[in-house]
Amino acid sequence: MSILFKITTLLLSFFLSLSYGQITHPKASPATSIMQEVGLAKISIQYSRPAARGRAIFGGIVPYGRIWRVGANESTKITVDTDMEILGKLLPMGIYALYAFPEKEEWQIAFHTNISHWGDGRKRYNPAEDLFRITVKPESIPYHQENFLMAFDSITHNTTNLNLIWASTKVTIPIKVDTDTQMELEIAKQLKENPTAQTYYEAARYLQEQGKDFERALAYLDKALELGGETYYFYRVKSLVEAELGNFKGAIASAKKSLKIASELGKDEFVRMNEKNIKKWQTLSQNN
Template sequence: MFQRFLGFVLFLLVLGVNGQITHPKASPFSKIEQEVGLSKISVEYSRPAVRGREIFGNLVPYGRIWRVGANESTKITVSTDMEVMGNLLPKGTYALYAFPEAESWEMVFHTNTSHWGDGRKNYDPKEDLFRIKVTPMQISGHQENFLIAFDSITHNTTNMQLIWASTMVTIPFAVDTHGQMNAEIAKQLKENPSAQTYYEAARYLQEQGLDYERALGYLNKALEIGGDTYYFHKVKSLVEAALGDYESAIKSAGKSLEISKDLEKDEFVRMNQKNIEKWRLMLKK
């Protein structure tokens, strides 16, 4: 009798295990990664839908902690130290929480990432890294599923946007890409002082509008090591023009133009021709 009972219990246990069904989540998981210069921001979160409901002030009550999504707490990871509205956000992973209000939101970067959801009674404000206040904006369209996105991306900054229903909140991030680049340039020029290394260092400075004299020195070194190259001369012309030396800029652009024609680099031919015309006009003024 006991053996029959034990067998029945085991049967129910097996049935229970085998009977578990993996079903799609109402708020599906999502992950977004965004490069900012040499750094990266990644966010893992779940995306609840509006489904005809009133969201902020109702489904998401004012004045109470919100997990910034659904299911597990939203996690944000930064690959290098960053700055958020004057606050240092060190390299690492944090839980992202919000305290929404009608006129302003308090966003929280929280050091304890082990809580499920908002942590409820286990949430401890003493474990906040910092809090910032942001102003919600009303958007003209409708965002059905809660969305975290990045926009206004430069080498040094980006805006993280939280968008749901007709509300958007923006959080600005900043990173010292120039400091990172200077360290990387110094490292590469010491370990790999090739023509391409000097060129890439110069191109970065030219694109950022920084230290044109140093960029010109790098380009001269690139040409000395690597010889005449259409894109070396092209960037050299831009740097010389930025320094106000239009005669030298026209000569460098002319060299780039000749090489580009021989290599059938039509796009570079057109760019150099346009620049030469522009700088000749500058010399006449």
């Protein structure tokens, strides 16, 4: 057996022992990810969740006036699949590192274009690589949040709030999406190509939910009923649109048709919703 072979064997055994000797252990600040749809857009966040463990947090283990990675371990990443707006500033589609500069009275939040840093980047962090910063005010919450939490709330077709919550502090980042422009393009595209009853219904339902262009929504619903026949949900939305237009008698008639079909199909929830609206609109009709 050659000396070279012996040396190679010994080295291989050594490196294998190192590999097998490593222990995979749970992280003190476990990683997580969240994804939220806002209209047609998606926002994704990857971050880690440190625990308070009885420590003072802001002004303590997270010092005031110094960069914070908004979590632990790797830098927190936020991904947006379309252009968005945050307090009047454009956030283009892409991936960004999210940093914070907490102070007692206000925080700066940085959307940073360099996503290669570990954690907050320390001395390698360069403010010139911020896409932009916003200023938000922290607020106290009436409960204790043990693990740092990022969560979306107050979600509409066009807006959401991203909340940063830890210990007794919450910071809110408002986000806007131009869903209306996207939807108008989508409606025009689908109605041009090969529209079905469902196409007209979904277009009308979007307009009704957004509280706009009710005359156009009513025309779409009439087309949906013409192409697809009578359904409880077509008539349900039609009744809501007619009520918005002040046509309470028409709304009552549509709601009664929706109620009858829903009752036959065992759709109890729609029966109750229609009954409630019929009663309300009968009162409004009498008052007018």
